[in-house]
Amino acid sequence: MAEVITKETQGGKSKRKTIKVDMTPMVDLNFLLLMFFMFTASFSKPNVMDLGLPAKGPHSTTVVNDKNQVTFILGKDNRVFYHQSNANELNAGNLKETDFSGVKISNIISEAYKKAPNPENFTIIVKPTDEANYKNFVDVIDNIAISKKERYGITDIKPWEKKVYNELTK
Structure with missing residues (x-):
């Protein structure tokens, strides 16, 4: 008062x-x-994507055939490369480039899945480089979700892939 x-x-x-x-x-x-x-304020829910992680416990180690997987390499300047090769076969000719426009990545996944010799073990591998940005990573994960493929992995780029990637980006 x-x-x-x-x-x-x-x-x-x-x-x-x-x-x-x-x-x-x-x-x-x-x-x-x-x-x-x-x-009256609108409380927004955070936008999250479910990463289907494997259950804890003993896992079977299944070696994925080169033709039974597709690998995406995320590079700088919104560039994305893909291949279905091993260390001996990968060269600048079979490391192909695409972009994030439309559903190109989903179509690449679908085509690779159709050609896979063992479709139940078909795996998508995403390998971001140090120059890749987070938006591109999310775009690839979104395209994997659109293509309804449940087996995918995220790992570092291998030295033999880095060598071919560097040849194409210079």
């Missing part, structure tokens, strides 16, 4: 008169406004 003290003069005598201002309604109004804005 606030008090204001004023002096009044009447016929030569000064008389003090106190004025009290009740602040309770203003405090009530502040709480009402605070509650109004809290309840």
Whole structure:
């Protein structure tokens, strides 16, 4: 509560008169406004993507055939390369480049899946380089989700892939 003290003069005598201002309604109004804005604000849910991680416990180690997988290498300047080769066969001729426009990556995944000798073990491998950006990584994961393939892995680029990648990006 606030008090204001004023002096009044009447016929030569000064008389003090106190004025009290009740602040309770203003405090009530502040709480009402605070509650109004809290309840009308839209609380957004964080956008997350479910990464289907394997269960804990013993895992079987299945070697994936080169033709039963497709590898995407994410590079600098929004460039993405893909191949279906091993260390002995990979060269600048079979490391192909695509981009993130439309559903090109989903189509590449679908074509590789159709040609896979063992489709139940078909795997998509994503290998971001140090120059890749996070947006491109999310775009590739989104395309994997669009293509409805559940077997994929994320790993570092191998030295033999890095060598061919460097030849194409220089």
